[in-house]
Amino acid sequence: MGRVGTIARRSFLVGSVAIVSGVAFGYYMYRKPSANPLLDDLQEGEAALTPYVKIDASGITLITPRADSGQGAYSVQAMMIAEELDVDMDQVRVDPGVPSPAYYNTALAAESAPFRPTDRSTMANTTRGVMDAVMKFTGMQMTGGSTTVPDGYEKLRMAGAVARETLKVAAGRRTGQDPKKMTTERGHVILPDGTRIAYTDLAAEAAQVEPVDHLALRHPSRWRIMGKPMLRHDIVAKSTGTQAYGIDFEPEGAVHATVRTNPRKGGAMLAYDASAAETMRGVQKVVPVTGGVAVVADNTWRAFAAAQAIDIEWGDAPYPPQMDAHWQALSDSFNDDQLDSRKRDDGDVAAAAYDAEDADIVEAEYRAPYLAHAPLEPSNATVLVTDTRVDVWSGTQVPRFVQANIARLTGINVDDVHVHVQMMGGSFGQRLEDDVERQATEIAMQMKGTPVKLTYRREEDMTHDHPRQIAMARGRGVVRDGQVHAFDLGIAMPSVMSSQMGRQGWTVPGPDLQIVAGAWEQPLAIPNYRVSGYRAPELAPISSWRSVGASTNGFFHDVFLDELIHAAGADPLEERLRLMWHDPSRKVLEAVAEMSNWATLPGAGRGRGVAFCTSFGVPVAEVIDVTATPEGIRIDNVWVAAEVGRVIDPVNFENLVQGGVIFALGHAINCEITYADGMAEQDNFYAFEGLRMRQAPKIEVRGLENDIHVRGMGEPMVPPAAAALSNAIFAATGQRIREMPMNRHIDFV
């Protein structure tokens, strides 16, 4: 309760950073309160109590600024507000809100700071505060980094609580009765005599009173909604074909467009001949866009067909055209000049791993490929440009970037660029990029007054994705007396943050800790333990892919650890437990040991592997059982335990974790993006398949609640999955798989 006590004030949105006085980036700017966007378009009779709750005579709206790409973000945000507001989920509307600087993401800053999530020292907390100031300063309303729950856990509940208490004061003003003697229930204030007044009736009066700012959040033992299985607010729509996604939005008079841009991403279009396309049925226009050409037609399929009929001469790729050169660039990056970070350097690795005589030395090299995001809804955006304003309808995770970039493109004032965030048919990080919104705007600028709906062909989507980073790791370790004695892991990759933020015109100073994320911060007490990040030059443009750096590094780090443990002759689970100094992390390992009945061998022809990775502050352990069949490896069972502080919705949690494991395993087995002549060679799902139902294992999930920090679960199940699979395959076959996709080395059923 101590932590709740310190933030139990309305000023907590800014107050919690009062400890960071005197930091860079302008304390004054930071202290300056952000404008409340809801006040702008309030109608007579409406009151906006906090930036997350809106009540008027027609009902109660909960504003959920973090976007929903399928992870249940809208529902989980609404649950956190509703818990304190005392409304039920069937009484409220959920609205993603408008882009606004008030919706900055505090939890993303905590994840960005260069301290381990397990490190709660003053220094670590102070630096997180600095990063928090940076985020506020730049008004980064983004969804990512598994931050929706940690970002909202206090903010959203407090918003609900402030609203509730202020409504009581309003009721007191109307009735002359003491608000302290009132209660609330299902959207009503209950007076001491049992009279009920609906929140909606009190909305206008509530706007006239000062918001109540001294209150405490409810203890979890009193929760009615959080922690309970709830029906997701979108589940009926998504089960009946009535959920509208961005791709389904089609305003009156809209035209259908598609683009073809240089498949050598970022390269120029040298020339094109659209004479055949222009005469095709339904084609209205062929117009140039940055790096390519767009077809505007009266039907999506006609636009697709016409675009394929255009003859185009493409320029060179701004990166090496062949894969060999990409791998060579990584291989060449393991040197002192390209050392980007060495945040883990315990004991004396140089002496223990390099100068030791007669030691048992283990050396290995690991690889992970580029991967497309490939959400099932292809990239799309609808844009209407007029002389005075722009409207954008799109499933984006970065509405503020979209707004700023379109203002720049069109010359229209940023306040007149309206981004209407749509439900996403998946993202996995893809919708952190805004190419499609920019292109739709370029087309719409050439057709003012007509809404332009731009849809990518799947092939355009997959070959123009900004993929997950390519990465390589080299490990050297020593075992002694049946234990892991020295562990030295170097990881080389280009900087995701630099590539991604560079496209937004930003430079990212200092080391990029995503190069070592999922490796350097593991809570292991290995006596000589070093993790070094090497920054490879920028190659193909890359972007954040579900779990970012940890998606490759969780594999590298834990498979190398497994190799050392096997070399030491120790039990994979017992040795990990022995090395684990962080108690909540030990508990996830103990949980999967119990769930999988680890001590019992799975039988002849079968193998069992365990892996651990903490990422985004969430320690996750996974055990996988496989069978080596004559047709290949079959994945039978997966057991997962994750420490998240609090499970907000157990049904959504289980679904998210199961799905994330399947997502991770599918990519680990059979997905990669490779470049030939500068172009991605995989352009549809036959070449980038993932897991099919017949391959999906049984997956048992357990959420642990031992830590005081509440964390999000959109990503942390991904990093350990491939490692646990590789470790299980080794146990079953004796073959060690050090490269993804694994089907380069072994068959799967």
Next chain:
Amino acid sequence: MKLTVDGTAHEVDVEEDMPLLWVLRDELGYKGVKYGCGVAQCGACTVHLNGAAVRSCQTWAADAEGAEITTIQGLGTPDALHAVQEAWITHQVAQCGYCQAGQMMQAAALLAETPAPSDADIDDAMSGNLCRCGTYPRIRAAVKTAAALLSEV
């Protein structure tokens, strides 16, 4: 060209080889049918043609003429759910939900032919439908629940 969709007759003027998917989405406004891959690799566009599950991205408009076309919105509605939709809600299958219309159409066709499917039957029938979010464990469970619901009728 005359097409009957979810019991309603429509007259459309389209190329014979326009995929049914785009006739449904762009010409007639049946947005519950989804575009995912365009090459029959994902199953998001699955509809019923006289009760059989087909990939509408690979079905020419001309080949659907005269047939009963059923989309997810004709299978059932929020107020009158099909057993498959009811089971999908009970198990809270959807994450992003984009593939689920196709999954449910595939499942409904399976159950019409095989009222009590085994695990292998389910895997065989459903493995052509891709779910990028990985909701397969819940789809499996929901298909079984739907089978039980249908057998009660």
